[in-house]
Amino acid sequence: MAHAHKSGSVRVEALKVVAKAEDGPETTIVHEVGFEIARGEVLALIGESGSGKTTIALAMMGYARKGCAIRGGAIDVFGTQVLACSPAGLRGLRGNRIAYIAQSAAASFNPARTIMAQVIESALIHGSLSAEAATAKAKALFAELALPNPDTIGDRYPHQVSGGQLQRLLAAMALLNDPDLVIFDEPTTALDVTTQIEVLISFKAAIRERGITGIYVSHDLAVVAQIADRIAVLRHGRLAEIGAVEQMVSAPTHPYTRQLLAAAAPVKRKGPEAAHDTGEAPVLAATGITAGYGPAGPDGLPRIKILHDVGFSLRRAETLGIIGESGSGKSTLARVVAGIVPAARGEVRLDGKPLPTALDRRDRETLRRIQIVFQNADTVLNPAQSIAQILERPLAFYHRLGASARRQRLMQLLDQVRLPRSVADRRPGELSGGQKQRINLARALAAEPDVILCDEVTSALDTVVGEAVLDLLVEIQRELNVAYVFISHDLGVIRSISDAVMVLQHGRVVEAGPTEALLADPQEPYTRLLLSSVPELRTGWLEDVRAGRGVAA
Amino acid sequence: MSETVTDIAPAASRLRLRVSPAAAIGAAIVLTGIVLAVFGQALSPYDAGAIVDVDVFGPISKAYPLGTDYLGRDMLSRILLGARYTVGIAALATALACTAGIGLGLFAAVVGGWTDSILSRLLDALTSIPSKMLALVLIAGLGSSLPILVLTMAFIYVPGCYRITRALAVNIAAEDFVLAAKARGEGRGYIMLREVMPNMVGPLATDFGLRFVFVVLLLSSLSFLGLGVQPPYADWGSLVRENIAGLSYGAPAVVMPAVAIAFLTIGVNLLVDNLPGRARAGGR
Amino acid sequence: GSATQALAQTPKRGGNIRVCTYTSSTSDTLDPAKQSNASDYVRCNFFYNKLVRIDEAGAPAPELAESFDSQDAKTWVFKLRKGVTFHDGKALTTEDVIYSLKRHLDPAVGSKANTLAKQMTSIEASSPNEVTIVLSGANADWPTILGTAHFHIVQAGTTDFSKGIGTGPFTCKEFIPGVRTIALRNANYWRQPGPFVDSIEFFGLPDEQARLNALMSGDVQIAAVINPRSLRVIESAGGFGVLETKAGLYTDLIARLDEGPGTNPDFVLGMKYLLNRAQMRTAIFRGYAEIANDHPIPSSNRYYAADIPQRAFDPEKAKFHFNKAGVLGSTIPLVASPAADASVEMAVLLQQEAKKLGLNLDVQRVPSDGYWSNYWMKSPFCFGNVNPRPTADLLFSLFFKSDANWNESRWKNETFDQLIVAARAERDEAKRKQMYHDAQVLVHDGAGIGIPAFISNLDCYSTKIKGLRPMPTGGLMGYTFGEYVWLDA
Amino acid sequence: MSRRMVKLIAGRMLVALATLLFVSAVVFGATQLLPGDVAQAILGQSATPEAVAGLRHALGLDVPALQRFVSWLGGLLTGDAGVSLVSRQPVGGLIWARLSSSLVLAGIVAAISVPLALTLGITAAVWRGSLYDRAVGVVTISAVSIPEFLVATLAVLIFAVHLQWLPALSFMPRSATPLQFLRAVAMPVMSLSFVVVTQMVRMTRAAVIEALKSPYVEMAALKGASPARIVLRHVLPNTVGAIANAVALSLSYLLGGVIIVETIFNYPGIAKLMVDSVSMRDMPVVQACAIVFCAVYLLLVTTADIVAILSNPRLRHS
Ligand SMILES: Nc1ncnc2c1ncn2[C@@H]1O[C@H](COP(=O)(O)OP(=O)(O)OP(=O)(O)O)[C@@H](O)[C@H]1O
Ligand SMILES: Nc1ncnc2c1ncn2[C@@H]1O[C@H](COP(=O)(O)OP(=O)(O)OP(=O)(O)O)[C@@H](O)[C@H]1O
Ligand SMILES: [Mg+2]
Ligand SMILES: [Mg+2]
Numbered sequence A: 001m002a003h004a005h006k007s008g009s010v011r012v013e014a015l016k017v018v019a020k021a022e023d024g025p026e027t028t029i030v031h032e033v034g035f036e037i038a039r040g041e042v043l044a045l046i047g048e049s050g051s052g053k054t055t056i057a058l059a060m061m062g063y064a065r066k067g068c069a070i071r072g073g074a075i076d077v078f079g080t081q082v083l084a085c086s087p088a089g090l091r092g093l094r095g096n097r098i099a100y101i102a103q104s105a106a107a108s109f110n111p112a113r114t115i116m117a118q119v120i121e122s123a124l125i126h127g128s129l130s131a132e133a134a135t136a137k138a139k140a141l142f143a144e145l146a147l148p149n150p151d152t153i154g155d156r157y158p159h160q161v162s163g164g165q166l167q168r169l170l171a172a173m174a175l176l177n178d179p180d181l182v183i184f185d186e187p188t189t190a191l192d193v194t195t196q197i198e199v200l201i202s203f204k205a206a207i208r209e210r211g212i213t214g215i216y217v218s219h220d221l222a223v224v225a226q227i228a229d230r231i232a233v234l235r236h237g238r239l240a241e242i243g244a245v246e247q248m249v250s251a252p253t254h255p256y257t258r259q260l261l262a263a264a265a266p267v268k269r270k271g272p273e274a275a276h277d278t279g280e281a282p283v284l285a286a287t288g289i290t291a292g293y294g295p296a297g298p299d300g301l302p303r304i305k306i307l308h309d310v311g312f313s314l315r316r317a318e319t320l321g322i323i324g325e326s327g328s329g330k331s332t333l334a335r336v337v338a339g340i341v342p343a344a345r346g347e348v349r350l351d352g353k354p355l356p357t358a359l360d361r362r363d364r365e366t367l368r369r370i371q372i373v374f375q376n377a378d379t380v381l382n383p384a385q386s387i388a389q390i391l392e393r394p395l396a397f398y399h400r401l402g403a404s405a406r407r408q409r410l411m412q413l414l415d416q417v418r419l420p421r422s423v424a425d426r427r428p429g430e431l432s433g434g435q436k437q438r439i440n441l442a443r444a445l446a447a448e449p450d451v452i453l454c455d456e457v458t459s460a461l462d463t464v465v466g467e468a469v470l471d472l473l474v475e476i477q478r479e480l481n482v483a484y485v486f487i488s489h490d491l492g493v494i495r496s497i498s499d500a501v502m503v504l505q506h507g508r509v510v511e512a513g514p515t516e517a518l519l520a521d522p523q524e525p526y527t528r529l530l531l532s533s534v535p536e537l538r539t540g541w542l543e544d545v546r547a548g549r550g551v552a553a
Numbered sequence B: 001m002s003e004t005v006t007d008i009a010p011a012a013s014r015l016r017l018r019v020s021p022a023a024a025i026g027a028a029i030v031l032t033g034i035v036l037a038v039f040g041q042a043l044s045p046y047d048a049g050a051i052v053d054v055d056v057f058g059p060i061s062k063a064y065p066l067g068t069d070y071l072g073r074d075m076l077s078r079i080l081l082g083a084r085y086t087v088g089i090a091a092l093a094t095a096l097a098c099t100a101g102i103g104l105g106l107f108a109a110v111v112g113g114w115t116d117s118i119l120s121r122l123l124d125a126l127t128s129i130p131s132k133m134l135a136l137v138l139i140a141g142l143g144s145s146l147p148i149l150v151l152t153m154a155f156i157y158v159p160g161c162y163r164i165t166r167a168l169a170v171n172i173a174a175e176d177f178v179l180a181a182k183a184r185g186e187g188r189g190y191i192m193l194r195e196v197m198p199n200m201v202g203p204l205a206t207d208f209g210l211r212f213v214f215v216v217l218l219l220s221s222l223s224f225l226g227l228g229v230q231p232p233y234a235d236w237g238s239l240v241r242e243n244i245a246g247l248s249y250g251a252p253a254v255v256m257p258a259v260a261i262a263f264l265t266i267g268v269n270l271l272v273d274n275l276p277g278r279a280r281a282g283g284r
Numbered sequence C: 001g002s003a004t005q006a007l008a009q010t011p012k013r014g015g016n017i018r019v020c021t022y023t024s025s026t027s028d029t030l031d032p033a034k035q036s037n038a039s040d041y042v043r044c045n046f047f048y049n050k051l052v053r054i055d056e057a058g059a060p061a062p063e064l065a066e067s068f069d070s071q072d073a074k075t076w077v078f079k080l081r082k083g084v085t086f087h088d089g090k091a092l093t094t095e096d097v098i099y100s101l102k103r104h105l106d107p108a109v110g111s112k113a114n115t116l117a118k119q120m121t122s123i124e125a126s127s128p129n130e131v132t133i134v135l136s137g138a139n140a141d142w143p144t145i146l147g148t149a150h151f152h153i154v155q156a157g158t159t160d161f162s163k164g165i166g167t168g169p170f171t172c173k174e175f176i177p178g179v180r181t182i183a184l185r186n187a188n189y190w191r192q193p194g195p196f197v198d199s200i201e202f203f204g205l206p207d208e209q210a211r212l213n214a215l216m217s218g219d220v221q222i223a224a225v226i227n228p229r230s231l232r233v234i235e236s237a238g239g240f241g242v243l244e245t246k247a248g249l250y251t252d253l254i255a256r257l258d259e260g261p262g263t264n265p266d267f268v269l270g271m272k273y274l275l276n277r278a279q280m281r282t283a284i285f286r287g288y289a290e291i292a293n294d295h296p297i298p299s300s301n302r303y304y305a306a307d308i309p310q311r312a313f314d315p316e317k318a319k320f321h322f323n324k325a326g327v328l329g330s331t332i333p334l335v336a337s338p339a340a341d342a343s344v345e346m347a348v349l350l351q352q353e354a355k356k357l358g359l360n361l362d363v364q365r366v367p368s369d370g371y372w373s374n375y376w377m378k379s380p381f382c383f384g385n386v387n388p389r390p391t392a393d394l395l396f397s398l399f400f401k402s403d404a405n406w407n408e409s410r411w412k413n414e415t416f417d418q419l420i421v422a423a424r425a426e427r428d429e430a431k432r433k434q435m436y437h438d439a440q441v442l443v444h445d446g447a448g449i450g451i452p453a454f455i456s457n458l459d460c461y462s463t464k465i466k467g468l469r470p471m472p473t474g475g476l477m478g479y480t481f482g483e484y485v486w487l488d489a
Numbered sequence D: 001m002s003r004r005m006v007k008l009i010a011g012r013m014l015v016a017l018a019t020l021l022f023v024s025a026v027v028f029g030a031t032q033l034l035p036g037d038v039a040q041a042i043l044g045q046s047a048t049p050e051a052v053a054g055l056r057h058a059l060g061l062d063v064p065a066l067q068r069f070v071s072w073l074g075g076l077l078t079g080d081a082g083v084s085l086v087s088r089q090p091v092g093g094l095i096w097a098r099l100s101s102s103l104v105l106a107g108i109v110a111a112i113s114v115p116l117a118l119t120l121g122i123t124a125a126v127w128r129g130s131l132y133d134r135a136v137g138v139v140t141i142s143a144v145s146i147p148e149f150l151v152a153t154l155a156v157l158i159f160a161v162h163l164q165w166l167p168a169l170s171f172m173p174r175s176a177t178p179l180q181f182l183r184a185v186a187m188p189v190m191s192l193s194f195v196v197v198t199q200m201v202r203m204t205r206a207a208v209i210e211a212l213k214s215p216y217v218e219m220a221a222l223k224g225a226s227p228a229r230i231v232l233r234h235v236l237p238n239t240v241g242a243i244a245n246a247v248a249l250s251l252s253y254l255l256g257g258v259i260i261v262e263t264i265f266n267y268p269g270i271a272k273l274m275v276d277s278v279s280m281r282d283m284p285v286v287q288a289c290a291i292v293f294c295a296v297y298l299l300l301v302t303t304a305d306i307v308a309i310l311s312n313p314r315l316r317h318s
Helices: A053-059 A087-093 A115-119 A121-126 A131-144 A163-175 A193-210 A221-227 A245-250 A255-264 A330-338 A364-369 A387-399 A403-416 A421-425 A433-446 A463-480 A491-497 A515-520 A525-533 A541-549 B003-016 B021-043 B075-111 B113-127 B131-142 B146-173 B176-184 B188-199 B201-224 B236-242 B244-249 B252-273 C002-008 C038-047 C094-103 C142-146 C208-216 C228-237 C265-274 C277-284 C315-325 C343-357 C392-399 C414-425 C429-446 D003-033 D038-046 D049-059 D065-077 D091-126 D131-145 D148-162 D178-212 D215-222 D227-256 D259-265 D270-280 D283-310
Strands: A009-020 A026-038 A042-046 A068-077 A098-101 A181-185 A213-218 A230-235 A238-244 A284-296 A302-314 A319-323 A345-350 A370-373 A451-455 A483-488 A500-505 A508-514 C016-021 C052-054 C060-062 C065-070 C075-080 C120-127 C130-135 C170-176 C180-185 C199-204 C240-255 C289-291 C331-336 C360-365 C381-386 C453-462
Touching: A009 A053, A026 A042, A026 A053, A026 A068, A026 A213, A026 A230, A026 A238, A042 A053, A042 A221, A053 A068, A053 A181, A053 A213, A098 A163, A098 D215, A115 A121, A115 A131, A115 A163, A121 A131, A131 A163, A131 A193, A163 A193, A193 A221, A193 A525, A193 A541, A213 A221, A221 A245, A221 A255, A221 A541, A230 A245, A230 A255, A238 A245, A238 A255, A255 A463, A284 A330, A302 A330, A302 A345, A302 A483, A302 A508, A319 A330, A319 A491, A330 A370, A330 A451, A330 A483, A364 A370, A364 A387, A370 A433, A387 A403, A387 A421, A387 A433, A387 B176, A403 A421, A403 A433, A433 A451, A433 A463, A463 A483, A463 A491, A483 A491, A491 A515, A500 A515, A500 A525, A508 A515, A508 A525, A525 A541, B021 B075, B021 B252, B075 B113, B075 B146, B075 B188, B075 B201, B075 B236, B075 B252, B113 B146, B113 D003, B131 B146, B131 B201, B131 D003, B131 D227, B131 D270, B131 D283, B146 B188, B146 B201, B176 B188, B188 B201, B201 B236, B201 B252, B201 D131, B201 D148, B201 D259, B236 B244, B236 B252, B236 D148, B244 B252, B244 C208, B244 C228, B244 D148, B252 D131, C016 C038, C038 C170, C038 C180, C038 C199, C052 C142, C060 C065, C060 C142, C075 C094, C094 C120, C094 C130, C208 C228, C208 C453, C208 D148, C208 D259, C228 C240, C228 C453, C240 C265, C240 C343, C265 C315, C265 C343, C277 C289, C277 C343, C277 C453, C315 C343, C331 C343, C343 C360, C343 C381, C392 C414, C392 C429, C414 C429, D003 D065, D003 D283, D038 D049, D065 D283, D091 D131, D091 D178, D091 D227, D091 D270, D091 D283, D131 D178, D148 D178, D148 D259, D178 D227, D178 D259, D215 D227, D227 D270, D227 D283, D259 D270, D270 D283
Parallel strands: A042 A213, A042 A230, A098 A181, A181 A213, A319 A483, A319 A500, A370 A451, A451 A483, C016 C199, C331 C360, C331 C381
Antiparallel strands: A009 A026, A009 A068, A230 A238, A284 A302, A284 A345, A500 A508, C052 C060, C065 C075, C075 C130, C120 C130, C170 C180, C180 C199, C240 C381, C240 C453, C289 C453
């Protein structure tokens, strides 16, 4: 800790960053942003996607992504004027005095080299430690960050380590040279809630122990509340509000901050009244579903088995929430119901009638009645087709509507999902994430289905935007009486929208029942773990969890 | 919240359509090539086959702006006539190769499984025979006529086009929007043509351009081996070839058609390399 | 010029030279029966001799046969030269001669001289030193025929010809088909003064430009068959000579009389008038050709009929005949190929002229490969290419007699057939000349063949090479230059 | 090496072998379709029907095609490619002599052009958009845009005829000194390098640019790595597979694609052997040449595949 005794602070003044298209005009993406971080303090940068968080974080290292340029301002990191440094001077700073922990650790590790080689690389580049010393220090850091097998994990390749572990390895890489300033760029966004907790706990411990000065970028207010001392809220590249965590959480002044706050504690959208048994036959029911991927073995089961004896039932206008960690088989279940992945055992009934397992044996009418809305609106809309083409296709395909009827219905659909009619002639690439997700939903609605399978429809969206989509879903359900199977890994969202919940782990049903009852009194340890891992919007929550679980840092 | 994004987006797409100067030059050259191919004969000052001068390999002069050839024919007229064969044959062969290659590639990618493996192996096997050798055997077997030339060259370049299409289409076919179409119950034809195909237009246009260049060059190689376009017709490659004796004294008769070929291929390359906002594909 | 100068100097011994011809292929051979082009002829002449050679005047002269004679032109006696040995030391015997000649009769050998050889009904050793050949009919030219390309003498029993063991002026050091041949001076050669150069590296360069460049860069000393278009470069460079051989090579326009448009005699005649011989001579051959008169006998031949009026380029007459034939306005395919020297250019010129008259000639250029088997003698309207033959009889009986294998236009004329058979046996020179005169008139008027020009063969060489002179039997001194050239280094 | 990788590599090799077998059948079939045959070709102008029939019988061409294919394939598997119908020499010997010259030429071209192309491709990618990058782009495109035979002929005119620095013909006796040999092949090497370098530069540049866009490269820059270190340590290990493929594809050209250079410089390579044999309808040689081309192509491509597999730690350790 060579710089531990120096005083001073990190100061950013009137930072301006522009993006320029090839031969095109420049657009400013960060406008005159300024803030100060005292030594040993962690500042959180929070804001919607595209608000300029990463851009500012990178600018701290004098770095601008290809196509961007820093156009003005000053950055003072404990006495060093970063923006005035020569290229060589900048290289001397990066990875040495200022370190960066990227959003996606999986992408930030070079797949072709061992982890250790990459972790100690910065020490070798800056000549701060010999290879042996760096290796020893790295191993100590691995242990400190609660990584398993700290002595050997460095010999592995990135693909041989889990996402949560990689994120911590990236932190070890950043901390190796005892930097003055550490930048965390959404280090837990890509992780499961349960994994996120582990990573947060180890980060928090490291920050405390070392008195790290840091910038923590996130869009999750609850996460930020655990780690940061102060919060800066960004909006369209401008600083909206900055203040201490307590104050921001309890008394935000900027409307956007208030929106953020509201989204972090989702409202209960469904009353308990819908949940009770009306005696009506279920519109969709699945029993004993066993399914997976790969060629079928001699026992008729696929080689990679994912789902084991899963079943559920769903009534008209009801919402079933399915929750589980990544890889637990949630999407696979939705695919089995939709017929994309044929079930090896068990059956799916629609209005009591068993459905053929394979897609090509289902008739068009059956296909129409069950629609699936996929997680990622970015990839699920054909970028080469216009919105009108995308929405009119099911109208022509299922309802054989003529051109003018289609156009009329298209406008209705756009109204239904609260989009301006003018988007009809655009392509998906010209829409925002929330708008795309609405189109995605509208396409399902176009079929006039009885059941919509929503696979993580809000996971890729900002919390604020996601909330709006949830509202829309509930409204549509009231209007059209559709039933939803709602898949999510976010317990808050599930709690807010579903009548009943089913918890999946390793392809098996852990627990199922009416939402309120189940969440109020979970029977299974796994459900409890899930519940306790959802970050809460209060400082000190992380410490409580840690104490509760007795995790040693 | 989303309005701002919406406002920026169309501006961004307008930016993407900005044409770089290199692409503009390329496009101008390609356009000239096409115009010459269509109207070349009408523009030529002399009959391309007529011996107009006793002097062979004549220099550039007022009467013969690009000199005369080895028999004393007007070179400008011959190059104008040659444009039809070079541009025409190459465009036709490339179009045929791409149509077949794209069709097969899409089919293999969308159907997958054994069909894909067998098609890929078969076409791989074809690639393993050097193109000039394959052309040699085919033309020796079928005789050299314009249709045969076009078909032969199309045939030679089908595997390359197939390969690129398949590689692109396999990725696209794995995209979620294709899965969504399948879940809707769409047939293969619709998926191939309406879902997958429109997403490959950019890279395929690039590939088309490169393949066009290869065909032009293969055509001139074949002329060297005496298998190309047969007189009295002459593509630019055979013009170079038949006048090569003039190279020793730098006769325009040999230089000019070579310059024409170089111009055309560089033009096409400039165009495809600088296509606005489109992914470029590798491969040959 | 240079030839006489060369004669004036005394030849020097020694030196190694490199020579290239225009063909190179894996079918390159040292089997005399299979020779198919100039490269083969040159190569075989390095290593083998014939019974008879053809001299500068085109007359037969003794070679391995010391003398030859016949009473009736039907039974011929050849007396072998003594003291001739093969490269491996074995002496030449009648057995070798008989074996060599009989090979041509065996279909499995695939001899190109099979048709000529078939005249022999018996080949026997009439004494240890003498071979007697009986022909099926009288042929006063028989010794000349034995002087043609394929009748080299090899050792009896030879089946593997890759070693090139003969009695010739050079021994074979290396022979790789399609690559090259290296010939070393045969120190024990029977004929004096024998070859002068120590070795010749001989290979083919099919690309004319490459041959020219190889000559100009000094990589080779002799480059065979140079296009007249290239002479300008050679001349301006200086230090190079041109050997022009007028041997009677021609490329002919063939209209089959039994099929296609040629069935109408007016069409054929019209085409003969449409041949712009003067333009072809200047534009295609740059003057290195002699205008011909639609019969195969060149002016250098002693039987040349000088008094037949020259058929001139006459579009009016051509139009008249085409009109009569009713072909104006129609489209007629004409097959040409680089295989038949300059035929493509001739076709293009013809096409231009025809177009002016309103007749469309659809020129179909086909590749060399397979031309002789697939188009020539098959297409109704195409081109042929006839190499020089040493006798008028050979030309007429191979290409024009009704029953000739290569009767290109399927011309059938009984008077002509009788004339040829009679002339072959005729030993009175004046009568024979008259007969051949009449034959030329018949071909000129009746055959479906248009011969616009006799093409000169041009070989180029570095002026350091001496001793080259034209021979009527073909380029490169009738392919025998190896024995005569010397290096003036 | 993991079992998965062994399986993968073995799979690639099997596929290559199967392809070769398939190609041999296709080649045999295709050669049967060529009009005319060796008997006609040998006899040329003197191909009378009887003469052709006689020679055909003598050469064994009257046996049914399938029977010939089976015996040919059997021969191939036992290492006997038959006898040339034209020269009556064993095909194996003929091919080997030519193939070895071709390989020498290809080897020299590869030794020069691969490092050159990789250097150009990588530097152009690193400085993409710069004047240097544009210059490399224009020069390589121009090089490939001019017909090969013109480049070769022009080189001869300049270096052999006018300057007389280099011989116009490149075939040298085996006794030639290395210097003589290098002088002799200088121009063919130059002409061929023109063609193959362009392909490799373009593909290498594309692969490197792709890798330069990846987040781990950004991460390396944020660790303070110098541009050289980024390229050598981070980009190259991840592009080895793609570059190997580009190199393999370009090098496969050096066997069959060189016919023009072989013709102009009189270099006795295998492409000329095949061209000659096609025109002579010497089918055993044509077939053997085609098999050699395919085998070399498959060898190169399979090697590149294996390099790609070996360079990918996901496949190496799993
Ligand atoms: N290389 C680039 N060229 C041009 N514009 C860019 C570039 N990178 C980012 N931008 C634009 O800059 C703005 C800010 O991007 P930035 O990545 O900083 O956002 P962010 O807040 O980190 O978002 P996220 O939460 O999605 O990571 C966005 O509008 C984005 O489109
Ligand atoms: N096509 C496939 N072939 C083989 N295995 C697959 C395939 N698709 C998914 N899997 C595996 O099946 C398991 C369950 O996947 P699934 O997508 O259903 O999980 P999930 O619960 O939806 O996870 P997430 O929250 O990450 O979306 C995972 O281990 C995944 O790797
Ligand atoms: Mg970001
Ligand atoms: Mg999922």
